[in-house]
Amino acid sequence: MRGPAANAELALLLEVAGTPKPGNVDRRCDLETLRFEHFLAGAVGAREGLELAEDGAPIGDAFETAVLGMSEQSGGNTQFGCLLLLVPLVKAATAGDLSPRGVGEVCESTTVADAAGFYRAFEHVDVAVGDPPKGMDALDVHRGADAVPTLRERDLTLLDVMARSEDDANAREWHEGFPRTFRAAESIAADEGPITDRAARAFLDLLAETEDTLVRTQHGETVAREVWQRAGRIDSRAEAEEWADELVARGINPGTTADLTAAALFVALERGVEP
Amino acid sequence: MRGPAANAELALLLEVAGTPKPGNVDRRCDLETLRFEHFLAGAVGAREGLELAEDGAPIGDAFETAVLGMSEQSGGNTQFGCLLLLVPLVKAATAGDLSPRGVGEVCESTTVADAAGFYRAFEHVDVAVGDPPKGMDALDVHRGADAVPTLRERDLTLLDVMARSEDDANAREWHEGFPRTFRAAESIAADEGPITDRAARAFLDLLAETEDTLVRTQHGETVAREVWQRAGRIDSRAEAEEWADELVARGINPGTTADLTAAALFVALERGVEP
Numbered sequence: 346m347r348g349p350a351a352n353a354e355l356a357l358l359l360e361v362a363g364t365p366k367p368g369n370v371d372r373r374c375d376l377e378t379l380r381f382e383h384f385l386a387g388a389v390g391a392r393e394g395l396e397l398a399e400d401g402a403p404i405g406d407a408f409e410t411a412v413l414g415m416s417e418q419s420g421g422n423t424q425f426g427c428l429l430l431l432v433p434l435v436k437a438a439t440a441g442d443l444s445p446r447g448v449g450e451v452c453e454s455t456t457v458a459d460a461a462g463f464y465r466a467f468e469h470v471d472v473a474v475g476d477p478p479k480g481m482d483a484l485d486v487h488r489g490a491d492a493v494p495t496l497r498e499r500d501l502t503l504l505d506v507m508a509r510s511e512d513d514a515n516a517r518e519w520h521e522g523f524p525r526t527f528r529a530a531e532s533i534a535a536d537e538g539p540i541t542d543r544a545a546r547a548f549l550d551l552l553a554e555t556e557d558t559l560v561r562t563q564h565g566e567t568v569a570r571e572v573w574q575r576a577g578r579i580d581s582r583a584e585a586e587e588w589a590d591e592l593v594a595r596g597i598n599p600g601t602t603a604d605l606t607a608a609a610l611f612v613a614l615e616r617g618v619e620p
Numbered sequence: 621m622r623g624p625a626a627n628a629e630l631a632l633l634l635e636v637a638g639t640p641k642p643g644n645v646d647r648r649c650d651l652e653t654l655r656f657e658h659f660l661a662g663a664v665g666a667r668e669g670l671e672l673a674e675d676g677a678p679i680g681d682a683f684e685t686a687v688l689g690m691s692e693q694s695g696g697n698t699q700f701g702c703l704l705l706l707v708p709l710v711k712a713a714t715a716g717d718l719s720p721r722g723v724g725e726v727c728e729s730t731t732v733a734d735a736a737g738f739y740r741a742f743e744h745v746d747v748a749v750g751d752p753p754k755g756m757d758a759l760d761v762h763r764g765a766d767a768v769p770t771l772r773e774r775d776l777t778l779l780d781v782m783a784r785s786e787d788d789a790n791a792r793e794w795h796e797g798f799p800r801t802f803r804a805a806e807s808i809a810a811d812e813g814p815i816t817d818r819a820a821r822a823f824l825d826l827l828a829e830t831e832d833t834l835v836r837t838q839h840g841e842t843v844a845r846e847v848w849q850r851a852g853r854i855d856s857r858a859e860a861e862e863w864a865d866e867l868v869a870r871g872i873n874p875g876t877t878a879d880l881t882a883a884a885l886f887v888a889l890e891r892g893v894e895p
Binding site for chain 2: 346347351354355358359362372373375380381382383385386388389390392393414417418419420539540541619620
């Protein structure tokens with residue numbers, strides 16, 4: 346039986362295999378310097394950190410190890426955001442309560458040391474994130490381990506850090522009990538057909554819910570809103586494929602929505618959806 | 621750093637991602653009941669057994685565990701033959717001698733218990749294999765664990781079993797020091813471009829070398845010879861893609877050549893080829 350760490354790795358693979366996922370790398374689409382094979386290697390490399398999470402290691406250590414392993418390929422950042430969601434979900438599954446309450450408890454239990462692991466993880470790979478909120482310069486994630494003394498001074502846990510990043514869809518999952526993740530997991534479970542096709546549909550549904558954080562960071566509010574609203578008007582696979590080509594041509598990559606899709610796939614796998 | 625077990629899993633993933641691989645499931649091709657996602661789950665599930673091999677477990681146990689994990693998906697047999705090649709290669713890599721001699725020593729050291737593990741593995745998944753050679757009925761692999769008393773009586777190691785299956789290309793690798801695997805690994809390392817494209821080219825080169833065992837088992841000598849000779853005349857990616865459609869339509873699946881491709885990818889990864 347695949348345990349939570351194995352299912353988390355499989356979720357990463359099924360996410361990237363699902364097609365069409367407009368703007369993102371998928372089974373049928375490579376970007377110029379970021380290719381499908383980089384995601385395969387990223388998923389395999391992340392397994393060790395995911396197993397640490399399953400074995401009871403602190404979230405910060407497990408996350409940093411997963412990111413370090415993920416980064417052992419030449420494509421750059423492939424699954425940083427996915428892992429930020431998957432690590433607490435793996436811990437909740439291992440504890441036997443993979444629910445909003447269960448993962449909420451895992452997040453509540455994070456420490457300053459976990460926050461330090463999160464910051465250290467940014468030293469292993471180049472992650473596209475926005476500027477820090479006002480007054481948070483000392484906690485800019487780009488500082489990596491240099492931010493750790495400030496975390497200690499202010500006694501900030503990893504959940505505290507997430508609570509200060511409200512604009513980020515992944516951070517919102519962290520402090521709200523992963524509502525979008527669990528909702529999308531239910532859709533995947535209720536859906537029919539190959540699991541990679543379900544993943545692609547879940548991705549589009551999530552994209553139609555709200556702005557993608559990475560698109561907003563890289564292209565601004567107007568483009569993020571356009572992508573969100575357009576996603577809601579996609580009615581067929583053919584339309585999705587056409588739109589996918591357009592987004593790739595414009596360099597628009599809804600990466601945060603892919604993170605949520607991977608998290609939802611993990612929950613669906615744990616609940617018995619079978620490839 | 622990815623260890624041998626992780627690289628073996630990654631080799632399984634890169635093999636199935638390489639396209640076009642005429643007749644086989646790949647990144648762009650699903651068969652009717654055997655799909656890309658089944659290979660992703662098969663690779664993830666095999667990891668535990670591959671880690672046993674890395675951790676020094678006997679080959680038979682590691683192989684059986686890998687096959688059992690691989691089979692936890694609804695597509696059926698995905699990577700039995702790949703694992704038969706990868707498990708001794710992982711052990712040779714772990715021992716620090718990933719060479720024809722090193723893997724030869726691993727195969728020489730197998731025991732009757734390893735042969736028993738190999739037979740038990742056939743109980744976990746339906747593998748397409750030919751009839752046993754004359755006088756070998758008691759050792760028909762379809763007997764699974766029922767063949768174990770005969771293995772014990774005749775004192776047959778796993779290498780002995782392989783030596784009695786000369787018609788099988790994977791068994792031949794076992795008793796000849798993996799010559800095709802190492803040669804193809806050198807081609808992959810010397811080749812250029814994305815590693816999945818190199819995998820697809822290595823597959824075609826291997827297919828042009830000799831008859832594919834699975835094609836011969838499923839379709840007979842004449843078809844196996846036709847596929848082998850046609851592979852040697854494929855000159856371009858476009859031709860390979862056209863031929864791929866033809867083979868899929870005819871239900872011809874050169875699976876043994878895919879096994880060798882995965883093994884060669886593993887050796888290439890261990891020697892520093894980087895996705």
